[in-house]
Amino acid sequence: MASIRLAVPRTAQQDEIIEIKALIQHDMESGFRRGSRGEVIPRDIITRFECTYDGNTVFAADFQPAIAANPILTFHLRASTSGPIAFEWTDQNGTQWQDQADIEVL
Amino acid sequence: MIRLAGVATCLGLIGCQPNMVDPAPAELPAAEIQSGYNFLTPDTQALQDDAFGNPGLLWVDRGADLFQSVAGSETACATCHTDGLSGVAATYPKIDPQSGALLNLEGRINQCRTEHQGLSPLDYESEALLALTAYVANQSHGQPSQVEITGPASAAYETGRDYFLTRRGQFNLSCQQCHTENWGKQLRGDTISQGHGNGFPAYRLEWQSLGSLQRRLRDCDTGVRAEPLPFGDETYIALELYLAGRSQGLELESPAVRR
């Protein structure tokens, strides 16, 4: 189970633009490294990130191997409603990791 | 991977006799002792200081969870250690009073697992052991290293010191030659640090992962083209004790970010 860290403010004003950070533990094996016997270590990366809030996908990212290990994203969203902000990472094999944080909009 | 092609210029130091230990080795002046943090670029320092984004914290988080409950045992770490473990990592490595052996954090955690939790010991660099050592070391963040180097620990301290001062490997270099006599100078693109280890377990950019001080010591030995000792070797634990004593109260920084 990958460690996940989220930075989401607990509260925000209506329509305030807030900063969100999401960090997940993952090797992001690029497929360009070689092991001790010279064999290529196969690619194994997270390929997609999505942030959903108030019924909308507010931000998404497509990752290639050049995204650093333990990928971190900082992005923004407009606070519209109290409720959960959902985060989902999907890797190249379809494995998914999810987490969420609640926000109260004043 | 460590590249030390630039050390050709170092071979003129203290004659070229193999395995000779200088009878009066230089020591780091107390006023000049400084953390490897000072040898990083500002961006890497910022990553270490980032209370959210320091990647080592991912392991600290997992360690905090494991501390509270662990599958396969009714006795979690928190069951006994109800007050947490602040300050404990700063005293390691230390002699275990029962067995008389010198234990580092990894050894102590494994001893607790086998003797008090009914669990099997964890391998070095396993996710669980890294997480637990990261958590326990982080509980001493900002506290000065305070290891006991006299009494029962003195023999191990001398063993560690001897290892530090002995030339080894194809490059025939001792730790002393880079980290006490040439710190601050360039080794290719790297600035040589004083080699304290106060930031470990640390997130090394080269590893793209958190790793133990033992892993770093093995990389150092590989770097001078010496055969690294196995993980958990008692000479490495003695070396960890020597390094902690040599750092003279340098503050712990785990999880540090290093190159």
Added chain:
Amino acid sequence: MLATAGGAIAITATPLSALAAQEDLERARVELFGDRPVQEGRVTLKLPPIAENGFSVPLDVSVDSPMTAEDYVQRIAILSPRNPLPLIGVFHLTPHAGLAQVSTRIRMSGTQEIEAIAEMNDGSLFAGRMETVVTLAACVVL
């Protein structure tokens, strides 16, 4: 030859040799955005002037845009002229984002100028770029 498929782009690359060149970056740009012209401006790409380790370089991209339903950034692509693969990632934004600013950390296989291309909802394209000196390259150093 290692056939690597990522997202909408399928690039064939051999590890440790045949790094992407400027032409590969341009080909990746065309695959993403077609032949539409790209104007310099409105996109600010920030990378440190010197990165001591290419495995993890902080990147920040921001696009001058009101991010309203009528006028917003819908995609930002990050491209490399020197990595084994020219595409580093694509960020998808919506008016709900409020601000077109994204940060992450990337791998760089050597000193190079990274390019960021922003696509607006009306299809117009804007680019920003920044060069970083990389002390220790990712991807190609054993």
